[in-house]
Amino acid sequence: MQRLRIDVWSDIACPWCYVGKRRLEAALAQFPHRDAVDVIWRSFELDPSAPRDLGATPPYAARLARKYGTSMGEAELMIRRMTQTAAADGLDFHFERIRPGNTFDAHRLLHLAHEHGRQGALKERLLRAYLTEGEPIGDQATLARLASEVGLAADEVREVLRGDGFAREVRADEAEARRLGIRGVPFFLLANRDAISGAHPPEALLAALTTAWAANQALEAAAPGAVCGPDGCT
């Protein structure tokens, strides 16, 4: 039996990434081979130039209205819709609390967490901190506290944050994203082969999981087949 690898490129400051995570979990909950699935969270920064902590910012709706060139009413409608979508997936978004910031350090810690088998837990903690609790996601003291909550050793976290630990790994993930043509997240890559861009309903993810799994097992079972080559036939 061949395990199924799922690479997910995503950011923390990314509402659809959290929704996509929940939907992937819902799909996995229905997937009979879920114990043989490995989910790897890959780094993707939507705004690499963001300062660590923007500090006091205009309300989210105002920033949204400016970004999209809409009225405040339209921006508030967009926020309400996104909040309702998230609620339908069991998530409690609070855009009124959001404190934008740079997510590079968060991604570095996710690589550290991966080494300790705590990546999924930290990814969840960071998303909740940002989208539900309004934590400053670029603030190192906040990151250290969140990392320790999921069981990472405080001294190791401190060392990574103080230096440039895992910076290269974050850049490598982002380079691979560029090679794959990823322009938005979440982005799911199943079995290093089937690409799914965006947060899809669990049923669609489950169908993709099912086919990727079956393809993996079929290809494994099938090899090697009888061939003729330049030097004769097997």
Place this chain on the structure above:
Amino acid sequence: MQRLRIDVWSDIACPWCYVGKRRLEAALAQFPHRDAVDVIWRSFELDPSAPRDLGATPPYAARLARKYGTSMGEAELMIRRMTQTAAADGLDFHFERIRPGNTFDAHRLLHLAHEHGRQGALKERLLRAYLTEGEPIGDQATLARLASEVGLAADEVREVLRGDGFAREVRADEAEARRLGIRGVPFFLLANRDAISGAHPPEALLAALTTAWAANQALEAAAPGAVCGPDGCT
């Protein structure tokens, strides 16, 4: 609904290619979406340096014994095994009749046949001519006759054979085979994604067909998903 494309690299002078073709047909016969499958026969020459017609050659067993450095008895055993395998797939191989030759012109005609929707028919006719009937596969008069039997216009066939028609297409297929790392045939590529090397049992091919089909439909149904990008979220 997205059609499923199957590219098959294979040669004519290739016992496993004929067996692989029958097994693919057996898999397709059980495949509920077979009417939405397109099989494309791609060119692969096992011996590009072979002369058009080797003329009078030593018996096949003697050539095999020399090629593999075995005794005549071992060579005859190999031939008997391959003949039995083919028979189990409904094929009537006659190695004692085989007349080796160059298959480049045969591949050129297969490209012509593709343009007229007769590629599958010509591929079948050529394999039978070579492996069952002992026709000289590199002989242009023989090729012209076989092509006309599957409905290709005699003057068009003559023009292709006389000139270098479709030579570029044959070379392009072979260049793609090199890029894909194909060293033996048959080689199946499903949905431009799932590679299967060699003649596998119909059940394995059917499993691969099923998963490739499902993956195609799931990915089609899934796109596009909601994402966040550098310029905001959908």
